[in-house]
Amino acid sequence: MMFATEDEFVRWLRGFTRRRSGRVRVGIGDDAALVVGPADQELILTADMTLEGTHFRDELHPARAVGHRALARSLSDIAAMGGTPRYALVSLALTRGTARAWVKDFYAGVRALARRFEVALVGGDTAVVAGRTMIDVLVTGEVPPRQALLRSGARPGDQVFVSGRLGLSALGLRLLTSRSRGRTGVTTEAIRRHLYPEPQCALGRWLAARHLASALIDLSDGLSTDLNRLCQASHVGSCIWSESIPRPRLADKELSLRLALHGGEDYQLLFAVSPSALPRIRTRFGHLPLARIGEIQKRRGVYLTGRDGRPKLLEPGGWDYFRR
Amino acid sequence: MMFATEDEFVRWLRGFTRRRSGRVRVGIGDDAALVVGPADQELILTADMTLEGTHFRDELHPARAVGHRALARSLSDIAAMGGTPRYALVSLALTRGTARAWVKDFYAGVRALARRFEVALVGGDTAVVAGRTMIDVLVTGEVPPRQALLRSGARPGDQVFVSGRLGLSALGLRLLTSRSRGRTGVTTEAIRRHLYPEPQCALGRWLAARHLASALIDLSDGLSTDLNRLCQASHVGSCIWSESIPRPRLADKELSLRLALHGGEDYQLLFAVSPSALPRIRTRFGHLPLARIGEIQKRRGVYLTGRDGRPKLLEPGGWDYFRR
Numbered sequence: 260m261m262f263a264t265e266d267e268f269v270r271w272l273r274g275f276t277r278r279r280s281g282r283v284r285v286g287i288g289d290d291a292a293l294v295v296g297p298a299d300q301e302l303i304l305t306a307d308m309t310l311e312g313t314h315f316r317d318e319l320h321p322a323r324a325v326g327h328r329a330l331a332r333s334l335s336d337i338a339a340m341g342g343t344p345r346y347a348l349v350s351l352a353l354t355r356g357t358a359r360a361w362v363k364d365f366y367a368g369v370r371a372l373a374r375r376f377e378v379a380l381v382g383g384d385t386a387v388v389a390g391r392t393m394i395d396v397l398v399t400g401e402v403p404p405r406q407a408l409l410r411s412g413a414r415p416g417d418q419v420f421v422s423g424r425l426g427l428s429a430l431g432l433r434l435l436t437s438r439s440r441g442r443t444g445v446t447t448e449a450i451r452r453h454l455y456p457e458p459q460c461a462l463g464r465w466l467a468a469r470h471l472a473s474a475l476i477d478l479s480d481g482l483s484t485d486l487n488r489l490c491q492a493s494h495v496g497s498c499i500w501s502e503s504i505p506r507p508r509l510a511d512k513e514l515s516l517r518l519a520l521h522g523g524e525d526y527q528l529l530f531a532v533s534p535s536a537l538p539r540i541r542t543r544f545g546h547l548p549l550a551r552i553g554e555i556q557k558r559r560g561v562y563l564t565g566r567d568g569r570p571k572l573l574e575p576g577g578w579d580y581f582r583r
Numbered sequence: 584m585m586f587a588t589e590d591e592f593v594r595w596l597r598g599f600t601r602r603r604s605g606r607v608r609v610g611i612g613d614d615a616a617l618v619v620g621p622a623d624q625e626l627i628l629t630a631d632m633t634l635e636g637t638h639f640r641d642e643l644h645p646a647r648a649v650g651h652r653a654l655a656r657s658l659s660d661i662a663a664m665g666g667t668p669r670y671a672l673v674s675l676a677l678t679r680g681t682a683r684a685w686v687k688d689f690y691a692g693v694r695a696l697a698r699r700f701e702v703a704l705v706g707g708d709t710a711v712v713a714g715r716t717m718i719d720v721l722v723t724g725e726v727p728p729r730q731a732l733l734r735s736g737a738r739p740g741d742q743v744f745v746s747g748r749l750g751l752s753a754l755g756l757r758l759l760t761s762r763s764r765g766r767t768g769v770t771t772e773a774i775r776r777h778l779y780p781e782p783q784c785a786l787g788r789w790l791a792a793r794h795l796a797s798a799l800i801d802l803s804d805g806l807s808t809d810l811n812r813l814c815q816a817s818h819v820g821s822c823i824w825s826e827s828i829p830r831p832r833l834a835d836k837e838l839s840l841r842l843a844l845h846g847g848e849d850y851q852l853l854f855a856v857s858p859s860a861l862p863r864i865r866t867r868f869g870h871l872p873l874a875r876i877g878e879i880q881k882r883r884g885v886y887l888t889g890r891d892g893r894p895k896l897l898e899p900g901g902w903d904y905f906r907r
Contacts, residue, residue: 266812284625284731285731285733288816289664289733289734289735289816290629290660290663290664290734290799290800290801291627291628291629291660291661291663291664291666291724292627292628292629293625293626293627293664293726293731293733294625294626294627294628295625295626296620296621296622296623296624296625296626296725297620297621297626298620298623299620299622300620301608301617301618301619301620302617302618302619302620302621302626302670302723303615303616303617303618304615304616304618304670304672304705304706304721304723305614305615305616305672305706306672306674306706306707306708306719306721307674307708308674308676308708308709308710308719310676310710310712312712312713313710313712336614336615337615339614339615340613340614340615340617342615346626346628348628348629348630348721350630350631350632350674350719352632352634352717381628382628382629382630383630384630384631384632384719385632386632386634386637388634388636388637388714388715388717389636389714389715390712390713390714390715391712391713391714393676393712393717395630395632395674395708395719397628397630397672397721399626399628399723400615401620402617407608407609407617409609409613409617410613410614411613475614476614477614488590492612492613
């Protein structure tokens with residue numbers, strides 16, 4: 260490897276936590292990390308793997324973006340509970356051929372995002388493997404008691420909302436893969452959203468603190484998949500209107516809708532709002548648009564109503580882009 | 584894979600957390616786990632990867648032992664801080680060829696150990712990969728403020744102790760690899776210790792709660808490596824006496840010492856005790872023997888004194904057994 264020994268690597272890594280706040284008593288370098296616990300808060304725990312060949316490709320994704328995306332996945336899970344992320348552990352299985360520059364850029368991506376969300380990188384593990392690079396990120400977060408928003412609280416009559424514009428990340432990947440050259444405003448934004456997605460922690464916290472949502476999930480695997488999950492967890496169904504779904508502005512309308520329905524990795528939030536909370540929901544949260552796209556109903560299954568006004572069953576079709 | 588979809592796998596896994604205590608509000612199945620935080624305690628976080636081909640071999644290690652060992656590594660890190668483990672997340676990257684029975688046995692091993700240590704399995708991630716099986720286990724623990732024992736507190740004049748008998752795990756692996764048939768008492772014990780090592784959480788907690796140790800580390804990579812780490816973190820050196828090191832009872836005395844010095848994965852504890860705390864250290868903790876093997880000195884480096892009475896520098900020689 261590009262570091263002579265594990266101990267050398269750990270010494271290099273340890274530099275990241277030296278400058279941390281007083282919340283971290285012991286960072287990288289001892290047997291485990293020791294941090295200030297969440298005082299009178301509930302503890303949120305999440306882990307997400309990021310695999311070369313599945314979640315990223317060496318020729319498409321710069322190391323910095325790989326680091327950003329690996330952490331973003333877990334931060335988005337904390338957002339989806341309405342919590343505040345606090346600490347991160349990064350386990351990294353590298354291949355023998357990985358360059359030292361790749362490792363530095365990877366951690367630069369992790370660090371930049373962590374710093375912006377005030378998350379302390381406090382540990383992890385490292386190994387060298389024969390196969391492909393593999394990353395596992397654990398993030399802990401906290402949320403005041405009885406504020407956490409689960410997938411399971413949606414009730415018939417609740418309205419379904421999403422934040423942002425869906426399908427941009429999938430469009431960005433498509434553009435990266437096809438190496439199309441003509442960059443317009445929408446293509447540049449799509450590529451940026453794919454490489455550097457933004458977890459919506461502030462929105463999640465706002466929904467939780469004001470008890471605005473009855474159920475909440477993050478859009479990691481695509482609207483059709485994640486809405487089905489929310490409905491199954493809540494023992495309800497839903498109907499959404501295709502014309503209301505915010506999507507990329509493309510000449511190919513059909514592609515645009517398909518990306519918005521099945522494209523994953525947008526890390527926007529999908530939530531249900533009860534009729535009593537509806538007046539308190541705005542059309543924007545900061546710069547982020549919030550769109551009402553449908554409603555929860557008693558009848559199981561997720562239905563999509565198009566221009567013809569006829570609801571059609573929407574199966575989970577989360578876009579597994581490497582298998583296309 | 585042996586489960587048709589990720590959702591099916593998650594439903595199967597979720598069965599594990601249904602029966603959990605009131606400490607777990609949300610286990611496997613939502614965006615993240617939600618648990619009771621450590622009230623007025625510090626939070627310990629640790630992650631350990633377990634890789635096929637490096638930490639286990641399919642033909643030597645039963646799936647149940649792989650699960651046990653993967654969790655044991657992290658529990659031992661919590662023990663090495665003097666803490667109590669609470670929650671575990673298991674991320675598992677499986678190969679396409681893995682049998683469902685393997686997955687069940689793996690989790691049976693995780694669960695049995697988790698239950699015994701009252702650790703709740705609350706989440707993780709899962710993926711299918713082309714290469715080899717890879718596991719990452721994250722464990723959170725807690726410790727009262729200012730009780731945690733670090734690697735860095737050893738001072739010249741402190742005495743060096745170890746728990747248990749060192750080198751048994753490495754001996755067990757050796758026996759498994761050589762497929763030697765004659766099983767005596769010591770070989771059976773060595774194989775058991777290798778496949779099902781016991782994290783020493785109770786001992787770690789006792790040392791921490793009574794402020795008996797000035798520095799503490801767990802023996803995961805071998806005495807020579809881990810004692811060097813403890814000394815470096817404490818900015819001291821040490822001298823240990825080869826005759827005092829508890830080791831396997833073998834006809835081959837030289838092998839026995841080498842296993843005890845450099846054999847990893849014993850997960851016993853190595854700690855320093857100041858002269859003032861010395862009278863309160865017993866020769867046993869429950870059934871576990873505690874042996875004084877040397878002392879901390881100002882002069883840097885770890886020295887081993889043999890029968891000839893001459894100290895020789897002991898380099899970190901952690902036994903990377905798959906590379907022999």
